[in-house]
Amino acid sequence: MVLAEAGGLCEDRRTARPRSPDFGGTRVALVRLVIARCQVDYVGRLTAHLPMAPRLLLVKADGSVSIHADDRAYKPLNWMSPPCWLEEQPGVWTVRNKVDESLVITIDEVLHDSKHELGVDPGLVKDGVEAHLQELLAAHPGVLGEGYTLVRREYMTAIGPVDLLCRDADGRSVAVEIKRRGEIDGVEQLTRYLELMNRDPLLAPVAGVFAAQQIKPQARTLAEDRGIRCVAVDYDALRGTESKDLRLF
Amino acid sequence: MVLAEAGGLCEDRRTARPRSPDFGGTRVALVRLVIARCQVDYVGRLTAHLPMAPRLLLVKADGSVSIHADDRAYKPLNWMSPPCWLEEQPGVWTVRNKVDESLVITIDEVLHDSKHELGVDPGLVKDGVEAHLQELLAAHPGVLGEGYTLVRREYMTAIGPVDLLCRDADGRSVAVEIKRRGEIDGVEQLTRYLELMNRDPLLAPVAGVFAAQQIKPQARTLAEDRGIRCVAVDYDALRGTESKDLRLF
DNA sequence: ATCTATATTTCGAGG
DNA sequence: CCTCGAAGTATAGAT
Numbered sequence A, B: 001m002v003l004a005e006a007g008g009l010c011e012d013r014r015t016a017r018p019r020s021p022d023f024g025g026t027r028v029a030l031v032r033l034v035i036a037r038c039q040v041d042y043v044g045r046l047t048a049h050l051p052m053a054p055r056l057l058l059v060k061a062d063g064s065v066s067i068h069a070d071d072r073a074y075k076p077l078n079w080m081s082p083p084c085w086l087e088e089q090p091g092v093w094t095v096r097n098k099v100d101e102s103l104v105i106t107i108d109e110v111l112h113d114s115k116h117e118l119g120v121d122p123g124l125v126k127d128g129v130e131a132h133l134q135e136l137l138a139a140h141p142g143v144l145g146e147g148y149t150l151v152r153r154e155y156m157t158a159i160g161p162v163d164l165l166c167r168d169a170d171g172r173s174v175a176v177e178i179k180r181r182g183e184i185d186g187v188e189q190l191t192r193y194l195e196l197m198n199r200d201p202l203l204a205p206v207a208g209v210f211a212a213q214q215i216k217p218q219a220r221t222l223a224e225d226r227g228i229r230c231v232a233v234d235y236d237a238l239r240g241t242e243s244k245d246l247r248l249f
Numbered sequence C: 001a002t003c004t005a006t007a008t009t010t011c012g013a014g015g
Numbered sequence D: 001c002c003t004c005g006a007a008g009t010a011t012a013g014a015t
Helices: A002-006 A130-139 A184-197 A217-225 A235-242 B002-006 B130-139 B184-197 B217-225 B235-242
Strands: A009-011 A031-043 A047-059 A065-068 A078-080 A084-089 A092-097 A102-116 A125-127 A149-157 A160-167 A173-182 A206-215 A229-232 B009-011 B031-043 B047-059 B065-068 B078-080 B084-089 B092-097 B102-116 B125-127 B149-157 B160-167 B173-182 B206-215 B229-232
Touching: A031 A078, A031 B031, A047 A102, A065 A102, A078 A092, A078 A102, A102 B102, A130 A149, A130 A160, A130 A173, A130 A206, A130 A235, A149 A184, A160 A184, A173 A184, A173 A217, A184 A206, A184 A217, A206 A217, A217 A229, B031 B078, B047 B102, B065 B102, B078 B092, B078 B102, B130 B149, B130 B160, B130 B173, B130 B235, B149 B184, B160 B184, B173 B184, B173 B217, B184 B206, B184 B217, B206 B217, B217 B229
Parallel strands: A009 A102, A173 A206, A206 A229, B009 B102, B173 B206, B206 B229
Antiparallel strands: A031 A047, A031 A102, A047 A065, A047 B125, A065 A078, A084 A092, A092 A102, A125 B047, A149 A160, A160 A173, B031 B047, B031 B102, B047 B065, B065 B078, B084 B092, B092 B102, B149 B160, B160 B173
């Protein structure tokens, strides 16, 4: 490995730790960090060029390569997503994928080069996304309208699933679209569902409710113009109602 | 700096190089790479937890902090975008931002810790995005339809600019929406424009053309159902027509 | 500041 | 494998 020798190599020396499942004999999953003066040329979905400058090259075990500057938060200047393959020549790295996109990294000087074994990550536990909001509203349809009852979650139509299908106090169908943030896209989506469902004589008439933690003014205007009722949902309050024994932060 | 001492510190020792413009006296922009066994808790737009495991911590000069596993391409498991502030305590990093989102990184063991000066990146040069496609189609409206002529690029309406306004062979107005990849959103967008423009007696009737390098089947179906014609554009061929002296890949 | 449209979006689920 | 919807989307441009 040419460039590994060029920089100050710092290999991890830790021993017994949960191993990556693909660790059988010779290959160990490693993340590799290189600081180098480099130039980058990408040809693929677009064409992009980075002039020679010092940057961070991050090579992960999944095969991905990303080129970072010391800015733009976590987004790299340039990258190649897996599956892809890195070929190292002295002074030139070439990363290629199946559809023949390529990233050519011309390296002028290596300032640091180290590898580190991380193993398989136990993974992220999330809470508070749309799924949970849907779950809570399904359990408490009264929040959407007085006397509402749930008919079905993920009610399937020809063009996709409606988040909730409810019935109002008078027994009429209501299609509910749930978003964390209510924007125009969501209104359009619900409009398509309503258009389709109202053509079905077994369902029609179907009213619409657009529920979100926060609804943008333009989305609200568009929705109301189309006769769709908007409901701003207080997620934390709803979660509090749901279970008092749930630990809150 | 507590943790810098704990790991094997490798500071860059390079000297004369173009400096960051914000380099005045004491502060130099550095990227910091830490490999550590850590646990992460994020509370903000959602709540997320990462159990203790070895990971890469990337701290950039813009203040951002990102936590990477050895997979998922360039996307970190968790992060905090600038502007935000990192407070280091022995064994605990706390990253906080203005709206009081927080990222708490509990560090069990530091396996590597280095800092590197990169300076300001000269930046990325791109080519081949939607703007270029629009430019090419504006120069060759005949590709959109026999006898089409260009009236205006970015024709402004009350709800935004229509990519191209053309006239067909019979002198009728045609609104053209251009996308790299034609999806349902684009059809909705064009539909809104057409609805509005067809209310204007000076323009009506206005036909619609949806042009893209690739048009998804659902988008095509929706468009055609609404009387919008779809045109698949061969970008490379069009670019070839545009200028023979342009180097092709 | 708000809103719109784009992104080499990435990522995951479901057919 | 595609197709679709969600994302702590982020980001840039226009109003």
